[in-house]
């Protein structure tokens with residue numbers, strides 16, 4: 426098993442480039458099932474575990490899908506979509522797997538997919554996905570851990586009101602409606618930038634999606650979609666994570682490629698903490714040479730403060746002298762990292778959907794466990810300022826969402842390494858033999 430060892434005390438300085446957005450590229454790859462002709466090339470693809478998994482899913486459906494790791498590119502041709510059953514061993518690895526259901530129903534009127542499990546942050550139901558797809562004319566059966574969808578006739582456009590502004594449900598419905606007969610209106614749609622990216626991608630393939638980025642999206646169905654070349658938007662959560670890393674170490678970092686328009690709530694809250702942020706053409710400049718001030722934060726659907734920056738913000742709040750609170754309104758169980766942070770000496774108390782913090786207390790390094798991909802990154806951030814060494818385990822979570830987190834932080838001056846247990850044993854042997 427591998428672990429990250431990080432030793433506190435270094436102020437981060439320099440520049441770091443963000444990659445393409447995980448939460449944009451996954452629906453783009455799922456939507457690549459839709460075109461019945463032509464090649465698709467997507468650039469700025471982050472080579473993350475989830476991206477490799479969904480690429481394997483497309484291959485298992487008979488689609489030609491090739492990742493070019495050297496060029497951060499994926500090439501897809503879905504003309505020979507020969508299967509509508511996705512394999513359990515691949516689909517269970519990530520939450521976004523259910524996004525292939527909408528495109529399969531639109532293309533082949535059938536899809537049989539393992540039920541997506543919950544994960545550390547909550548039960549993560551799919552009722553809104555099913556509500557929308559059924560409204561379009563799909564029928565579902567659940568059994569043996571699978572969900573099977575069929576379209577007895579054809580998908581027909583309709584008006585759909587989402588009870589929850591679900592990012593994934595908005596995406597699944599948008600993709601299915603792209604090839605439906607007539608017009609679909611999604612009300613109370615999720616407004617995230619990743620949904621705008623998906624709409625732009627579908628339109629680049631010949632679709633007709635309007636209003637993405639607002640809470641009402643209109644999709645005029647077309648008969649077929651064709652290939653295209655596309656470039657993914659930058660990852661706003663990866664960018665926010667490096668902004669937090671610069672701030673927590675009181676350093677100065679240029680986060681290259683960050684789109685400040687996608688980071689308004691994060692920038693606003695960091696400025697409230699006294700962090701200097703300059704929004705540039707091709708990135709965001711962060712400098713934190715003054716003591717951090719405590720702030721209160723509440724996560725909300727976009728354009729509110731993103732839940733995917735919740736644990737990283739908590740790490741920052743713990744460095745601000747005084748009392749802070751963080752309220753999580755999007756997921757019902759996204760505080761698993763609090764116990765891990767307390768192992769480092771953090772003064773925190775969970776009260777329902779909120780965490781109360783007494784910040785400014787010195788933290789000590791400890792062995793801690795990543796409980797979800799953002800929590801893992803947040804624990805690394807705390808390790809950057811804790812006394813001594815922090816060991817972060819369960820790195821598969823981090824590998825789902827961050828390209829080379831250790832390498833990027835090292836390039837900014839962090840004292841951080843990623844080691845396997847074997848390397849640790851060899852080290853110990855080496856130390857004993859020369860003690």
Ligand SMILES: CC(=O)N[C@H]1[C@@H](OP(=O)(O)OP(=O)(O)OC[C@H]2O[C@@H](n3ccc(=O)[nH]c3=O)[C@H](O)[C@@H]2O)O[C@H](CO)[C@@H](O)[C@@H]1O
Nearest residue numbers: 448521549550551552553554589590591592593733755756
């Ligand atoms: C791959 C990807 O893009 N993941 C993002 C996506 O996840 P995902 O699309 O799964 O998140 P949703 O927006 O669907 O979930 C938001 C809330 O709605 C609830 N819900 C969702 C669907 C449903 O049918 N019924 C229902 O009740 C969920 O339990 C959760 O409490 O948006 C989340 C919220 O911004 C982010 O944290 C994830 O990083």
Ligand SMILES: C=C(OP(=O)(O)O)C(=O)O
Nearest residue numbers: 448520521733798799826
């Ligand atoms: C929760 C996240 O992703 P996923 O929906 O893939 O679990 C995330 O990116 O923070």
